[in-house]
Amino acid sequence: MPSSISWGLLLLAGLSCLAAGCLIEDSEESDASKHDQENSASHRIAPNLAEFAFSLYRVLAHHSNITNIFFSPVSIATALASLSMGTKAETHTQILEGLGFNLTETAEADIHQGFQHLLQTLNRPNSQLQLTTGSGLFIDHNLKLLDKFLEDVKNLYHSEAFSTNFTNTEEAKKQINTYVEKGTQGKIVDLVKDLDRGSVLALVNYIFFKGTWEKPFKVDRTMEQDFHVDEATTVRVPMMNRLGMFDLHYCHTLSSMMLKMNYLGNVTAIFIMPKVGRMEYVEDTITKEFLDKFLKKDYTSKATVHFPKLSISGTIDLKSVLTTLGITKVFSHEADLSEITEDAPLRVSQALHKAVLTIDEKGTEDEGDTVKGPMALTLAPQVKFNSPFLVIIYEHSTKSPLFVGKVVNPTQQ
Secondary structure, eight states: OOSSOOEEEEEEEOOOOBSOOOOOOOOOOOOHHHHHHHHHHHHHHHHHHHHHHHHHHHHHHHHOSSSOEEEOHHHHHHHHHHHHTTOOHHHHHHHHHHTTOOTTTSOHHHHHHHHHHHHHHHTSOOSSOEEEEEEEEEEETTOOOOHHHHHHHHHHHOEEEEEEOTTSHHHHHHHHHHHHHHHTTTSSOOOOOOOOTTEEEEEEEEEEEEOOBSSOOOGGGOEEEEEEEETTEEEEEEEEEEEEEEEEEEETTTTEEEEEEEBSSSEEEEEEEEOTTOHHHHHHHOOHHHHHHHHHOOOEEEEEEEEEOEEEEEEEEHHHHHHHTTOOGGGSTTOOOTTTOSSSOOOEEEEEEEEEEEEOSOBSOGGGGOOOGGGGGSOOOEEEOOSOEEEEEEETTTTEEEEEEEESOTTOO
8 A cells, every 4th residue: 555645435324214115024022131231321322422413413504504404413423433443542532522422431432332232223123114224344455454443343333344446436436335325225326426536445324214104194185385495485395284183382492383293113203493583593502401301291282284295315524514523633634543454544535424304294004193073173273384494303212313404495405
């Protein structure tokens, strides 16, 4: 390998939810005590993941208040934590502290064990939803990685290793893109557009979630309505609607309408729609503690809810975002990734993350949206999610925000 700087390529791929789909087979349940042990380990890092999610969101929101935002904090954090196993000195410290860990209070072994158990839990077969994560290391065929790093990322982060000829950039791109496309069931294609010259290592992480609403919407009730992007811009969108019992209330603290809708399985979608002019306040105010408090309460009431049918996506160049969070060394010529290989100095030259959010009517229970008896005769309030709102997709077993984002314009791809 050349003695001049070579580059590691960090690629992060996340895919969010399709409202309905095929369900996978049940598998034999593991021992309950093992589940408790795994949950306790993943629960120890859950507060850090939540804080990281909101910190990352705020950076993205401050960059632009006119575009949709959607990302998977779990995917990004997992990729960074696994990368940290190959780093030393300040490069190492910056990554873990940038993820929100206090290294004087939390043992590094506990951090990695927490991620290990998080991934084991998320990848456990479930008959009611599809939720899988994957991680791949694409290694230049001339580069020899240290055995300890390879063993650690395989055992703790379930990473697969692939030999790659990075001198043939087209073939390398094709190999990486095919891996991501297959892992996300064809929803993320051509993630890698260009490879930096001299790339020798790619770390790819993806998360795929395909859920089914507990109480689906009826397709024939969807109709076009106005969505108010801002005071000067209105777009027409297909708006789903359903009369039923919803976990819905107006939060005076955030000046926002709050809605929780459950997926079959153990995942909840949280939607927060601020009053006009209050979005920035909500973005700066919402915390992990607020989220925990909201999740513990039940505000079920009857309403007719109108919600936009949408599919949005976006690719985030994480380099500048992570730099704002104090993760700088790994992108510089001062990067210390010497725990990965001794063949050549490495640094991360590219950090990409793509997430896709699809929300539609589909479900498996047609009767779920019907209110019967005397309740059906009383007047139900109309609640329309027809202005920008926040979205959080939350997994209860791991207490983790799988996805976080903001829908500014449902028609914006």
